Amino acid sequence: MKANTKYKKIEVNGYNIAYREAGDEKNPTLVLLHGYPSSSHQYRKVLRQLSDEFHLxxxxxxxxxxxxxxxxxxxxxxxxxxAGNVNAFLEKLKIKSYAIMIQDYGAPVGFRIATAHPERITAIINQNGNAYEEGLGSAWKDVKALWANRNEETEKPLLQTFGLTGLEWQYTHGTRNPENVNPDCWNLDNLRLSRPNAHKVNLDLFYDYQNNIKLYPKWQKYLRDNQPPLLIVWGKNDAFFPESGAEAFKKDIKKIDYNIYDTGHFAMEEDGDAIIQKIRIFMRGLSK
Structure with missing residues (x-):
């Protein structure tokens, strides 16, 4: 029986962390790590559909x-x-054994936690979460210019990504039909990105993303050494992380449940039902 999603908050290191939770805590736990510019909202379908078997x-x-x-x-x-904040959040909830689902920013958050605590990670579900330089697509051009020299001129082209048009593009680019994507997604993100300091904060994260690339060898070594069960559910038309990013995991993981979808960056929006069924079968297999 599917359980209702609860909308909770907990204080971690002096700040309130909001989170969605569904399912019985006695069941295997799956921690869902969101991407930019979204939130736990991007996993609403997973929470609704998988709460009958798993703790989410x-x-x-x-x-x-x-x-x-x-x-x-x-x-x-x-x-x-x-990542440190998310790790402290999981420790405060006393969650010590869990699979992670990563997408976009969820990859640098999740891989930092996995490399710090490999014994806690039961599996990785990867929906367009990159860990290889060959997975960086053409859409990184302006961000790479920011890395080379951060100033007003290199920040300016990135400001368009914070408006409604840019946010809509994040969700609909590469989809088979943009009408398959709920516009609530980019409208919610737009509200958050309209807050004071939001542009600066996200430019800071764009700039810091270069430090993720420096950690790719460490994350790849974690994959080679630990061989975590890996499910790939990847939107191949992602301008940020194209299919080459998914393919690269084959270099370090011997056995992958590998699935590519004809959609974009937020593959769950257009192919959620098919992906969720893959997650269900994959998660069931962990207990065998």
Whole structure:
């Protein structure tokens, strides 16, 4: 029987972390790690459909969703700090054994946690979460210019990604039919990105993303050494993380449940039912 999703908050290191939770805690746990510019909202279908068999936890990172949004003078927005906060969140909930589902920003958050605590990770479900340089697509051009020299001129082209048109593109580019994507997604993101300091915070994270690439060899070594069960459910038309990013995992993981979909960056929006059925079968297989 499917369980209702609960919308909760918990204090972690002085800040309120919002999270969605569904399912029985006695069942295997799956931690759902969201991408930019979204929140736990992107996993609403997973929470609704898989709560009958699994315990599902989907936190909003600091500055995202319904979590606290400290000013950038109070909290330094880096992937190290976001991951540290999520790890502290899981420890406070006493969740010590779990699979992770990663997408976009969920990959640098999830791989930091996995490399710090490999014994806690039972499996990885990867929907367009990158860990290889060959997985960086053409849409990184402006961000790479920011990495080379951060100033007003290199920040300016990125500001368009924070408006409604840019946000809609994030969700609909590469889809078979944009009418398959719920416009609530980019409208919710637009509300959050309209808050004071939101543009600066997200530019800080764009700039810090270069430090994720420096960690790719460490994450790849984790994959080689630990061989976590891996399910790939990847939208191949993603301008940020094209199919080459999915293919690259084959270099380090010997056995992959590998699935490619004819859709974009947020594959769950257009192919959620098919992907969720793959997750169900994959998660069931972990207990055998």
């Amino acid at each position: 936890v989907a936190p909003d990172y600091l500055g995202f969703g319904n979590s606290d949004f400290p000013s950038p003078t109070e909290f330094t927005y880096t992937f190290d700090n976001l």
